[in-house]
Amino acid sequence: MAIKDKLSGNEAIAVAMRQIDPDVVAAFPITPSTEVPQYFSQFVANGQVHTEFVAVESEHSAMSACIGAEAAGARTMTATSSQGLALMWEMLYIAASLRLPIVMSVINRALSGPINIHNDHSDSMGARDSGWIQLYCENNQEAYDNLIQAIRIAEHKDVQLPVMVCYDGFITSHAVENIELIEDEKVKEFIGEYKPQYSLLDRDNPISMGPLDMPAFYFEHKRAQAEAMKNAKRVILEVAQEFEKLTGRKYGYFEEYKMEDAEVGIVIMNSTAGTAKFVVNELRKQGIKAGLIKLRVFRPFPFEELGKALSHLKAVAIMDKAESFSTAGGPLFTEVRSAMFDYAKDTKAVSYIYGLGGRDVRPDDIMGVYKDLLEIARTGQVKSTFNYLGVRE
Structure with missing residues (x-):
């Protein structure tokens, strides 16, 4: 039976992260996303998750740490907004090109300048061609639901791409609404155990990541990313159908x-x-x-x-x-x-x-x-x- 609660969008995201229990979360605070790692760090401190929480010195470092963790085979998540996403710019492309299924909540906020901490979509829209899947959410319930589905989409063997779950700063992130949560054990069953196809720590199958691509290979690399994005269209609907069976809530494109x-x-x-x-x-x-x-x-x-x-x-x-x-x-x-x-x-x-x-x-x-x-x-x-x-x- 669904669990009825009253949560802000940021709280709902943090609860979903607790239920997912990722291996690594690396994050740096920026308004209005700060509450996501703040709430989640309480779950870490209370021993409610097994996550390694990495407090870094910037958003560029946050995404760099996520890339390193995911490359090592760890299920990895983060959250950011606005200038934080802009500071990650270089690493967004690297995460996508390395086919690392990182899941990131983007709490939409205007990009400077002038300095503005309120909502518009200039941050995630600016990153629309970075190779990340982008899901958008009307309300707190959709933010919670999309984050759980994002794990399955990102980690699917035919996709292996990072996912942004985008929702509006303050309007959704800080407003408290009624919400239906899924039981912890059902979330665990839905997302399953993370079994990366490739890992830097797999001694039996050594690989390198982030190599130099000369013209003889770079184009094919990008074409493979594009094919993975095409596969994501099918996988998004497949995951949504499973989610509907679990919750009764229907999602599509x-x-x-x-x-x-x-x-x-x-x-x-x-x-x-x-x-x-x-x-x-x-x-x-x-x-x-x-x-x-x-x-x-x-x-x-x-x-x-x-x-x-x-x-x-x-x-x-x-x-x-x-x-x-x-x-x-x-x-x-x-x-x-x-x-x-x-x-x-x-x-x-x-x-x-x-x-x-x-x-x-x-x-x-x-x-x-x-x-x-x-x-x-x-x-x-x-x-x-x-x-x-x-x-x-």
Whole structure:
């Protein structure tokens, strides 16, 4: 039977880590992720886990230590935010290229400058091409559930890639919500014992890691990473099906909310999806056929599936909590629109960048987006493809 509790997002992540009982956690504090290693270090001090907790001097060192531990055959985890993730940049690519299944919670926070400790997605979106799988979470329950599934996804023999579990700083990380926890023994059974395919400490099968790749080999190395990411699409759904049998909670690449007969919709990520669902419900009461898609898996990107899911809409808004400075919309917009070119050519698409640096996004703001979409659906005309929501011009 599920265990009902009230936890913040960071507490929920720490509890999931306790249940997983990783071999090594290496971490450095940074707001708003600091509570994750703080809570977990209490479990270490109390003898509730067998984890070797490594307190390091920087986030670069944290990921370096994770790489060393995972290369030695240890199940390894960490957490960070914002500038911490940026300081890890070099090591993110190394972790992925070495095919090390590290699992890291990324508590989304704006990147400096100017210095800002509040939420947007510029940190994880900046790392989107580093070779890490990326899962995004609307609330505390999803953060907990995704972290447990991330272990299975990362360590699968056909994947062997690191995973980021991303959720919104303060909004999700520090807000307390009702949550259903899985019993400790069931979590242990679900994730299983870690049996690395390769290990630096395997004396019978000696290997080297981090070699120099000259042009004769580097391209093939990258191609193998890309194939592993392609395999991850299948594995993510397989793990989700097993998780649903265990908990009754269903996960896929994305959630479709009232999309069956929708004429207008938005594509959105993380906590703002909750606000948007409220707006969809209000519009439905007025007889307006509104819907939304909340993206859970950004890497690997569900190109075909998402494109097809949008094909029946008259107009869609893709909402980014990050500015890519491309002058052609945010990172989510460019990838979704690319998918629509093959599968939803007749659906009008517009970009909205919103919430940067923690700027509040209220139901009225989202309602305004839907009103714009309804006008586009009525006229078939897009006055402005690239838009900002809630900014003082």
